[in-house]
Amino acid sequence: MKTYTKQQLALRNGQDRPEIWVAYQGIIYDVSQSRLWKNGKHYEHWAGQDLSEELQDAPHTANVFLKFDQVGKLEEKI
Template identity: 40%
Template sequence: MKKKNILFLILVLAIFTISAGCAPNTKNSPTPVDAPIESNEEEPEEESEELLLTLEELAEFDGKDGRPAYVAVNGVIYDVTDSQRWSGGEHNGFEAGQDLTEEIENVSPHGVRTLENVPAVGRIVE
């Protein structure tokens, strides 16, 4: 019986010690946990805004002479500049700077699924 009491006492002490170690230390905390953190730094601006381009403006992004390569599909503009398959703004006879909705949906063997691998950067406007 004495052995059981000692084990019980050790268990109670262990639980107490563990729970005391997990409790928040408020003595060294200069501000309440839920107090807002103030900063002198300005908030960073958004990385980039969505591009709004007409089809005529899109034509400038043909991937040639160091220009970015963009293609439009279903009104969404995709940046294919960094895609090895769009080197020089061309891919399997298609050229960047154009609306390729018809070609991607009906001619391309991979369809629109590979567009998930390139960033959408804007949309076409009238």
């Protein structure tokens, strides 16, 4: 699986490029086909980011990511 930096992920926000990606627990998911992520925004969340810390406030579990294709891994900074 290809590795992407946070800067590369940030470009996949539905504004700068047509892809709409989000990261969770080090995995990047393509949410482009989701009507809930239209224009790169989902309620108060923006695409192109790592949503790992924000999921605890969501009304759903991490199982929501099972619906989406994994496109890569988020590069870990050491």
